Amino acid sequence: SQTIHQWPATLVQPVGSPLSLECTVEGTSNPNLYWYRQAAGRGLQLLFYSVGIGQISSEVPQNLSASRPQDRQFILSSKKLLLSDSGFYLCAWNGGPVEAFFGQGTRLTVV
Amino acid sequence: AQSVTQLDSQVPVFEEAPVELRCNYSSSVSVYLFWYVQYPNQGLQLLLKYLSGSTLVKGINGFEAEFNKSQTSFHLRKPSVHISDTAEYFCAVSDLVGGYQKVTFGTGTKLQVIP
Numbered sequence: 001s002q003t004i005h006q007w008p009a010t011l012v013q014p015v016g017s018p019l020s021l022e023c024t025v026e027g028t029s030n031p032n033l034y035w036y037r038q039a040a041g042r043g044l045q046l047l048f049y050s051v052g053i054g055q056i057s058s059e060v061p062q063n064l065s066a067s068r069p070q071d072r073q074f075i076l077s078s079k080k081l082l083l084s085d086s087g088f089y090l091c092a093w094n095g096g097p098v099e100a101f102f103g104q105g106t107r108l109t110v111v
Numbered sequence: 112a113q114s115v116t117q118l119d120s121q122v123p124v125f126e127e128a129p130v131e132l133r134c135n136y137s138s139s140v141s142v143y144l145f146w147y148v149q150y151p152n153q154g155l156q157l158l159l160k161y162l163s164g165s166t167l168v169k170g171i172n173g174f175e176a177e178f179n180k181s182q183t184s185f186h187l188r189k190p191s192v193h194i195s196d197t198a199e200y201f202c203a204v205s206d207l208v209g210g211y212q213k214v215t216f217g218t219g220t221k222l223q224v225i226p
Contacts, residue, residue, distance in 0.1 A: 032212065036216075043219045044219070098143045102155040
């Protein structure tokens with residue numbers, strides 16, 4: 001069966017520091033991968049999606065970037081965090097099944 | 112472009128009362144529709160999905176939803192809620208965009224079950 005791992009679960013980082021969040025999927029190949037951000041009262045905002053290795057599409061301009069170095073690995077990064085980057089970040093995948101499956105999320109607090 | 116509208120940001124309801132969470136969507140082609148539930152500080156779990164066939168879809172935890180193509184709606188219902196149903200609920204639509212299944216979510220509805 002397929003599983004999705006996302007870490008860390010919580011993270012507190014100072015303004016201006018770098019960020020790296022990792023997501024990996026097991027039990028499937030060539031998944032579509034997504035990064036969402038959930039800010040209070042704003043629902044789920046799609047940040048990036050990827051349909052294959054090295055293929056990244058950005059939905060909104062922002063201080064973040066994403067990379068897909070391997071088929072089942074999706075990384076969310078920032079060179080310098082802003083206060084406004086705080087939020088709950090969710091990784092998800094779909095592909096053979098049309099519904100999206102989510103990781104447990106990372107609570108990022110920028111101080 | 113596809114979009115999802117959840118008109119109610121919060122819905123308070125007494126325990127054992129029925130509830131309906133509303134969802135409307137727009138899409139230019141046939142779509143797949145989903146409801147997800149999110150408990151605090153957790154990821155989203157799939158409640159139910161509509162892919163094709165019967166317009167009444169039954170999901171986990173006693174929830175069901177009805178696909179209404181003419182009204183472009185996919186409302187979620189439960190005849191009797193429990194305290195444990197307190198959570199945030201997201202409606203989503205999946206459409207084939209640029210060769211892949213793109214999933215778009217609504218802004219969520221917080222269900223608060225009152226004892």
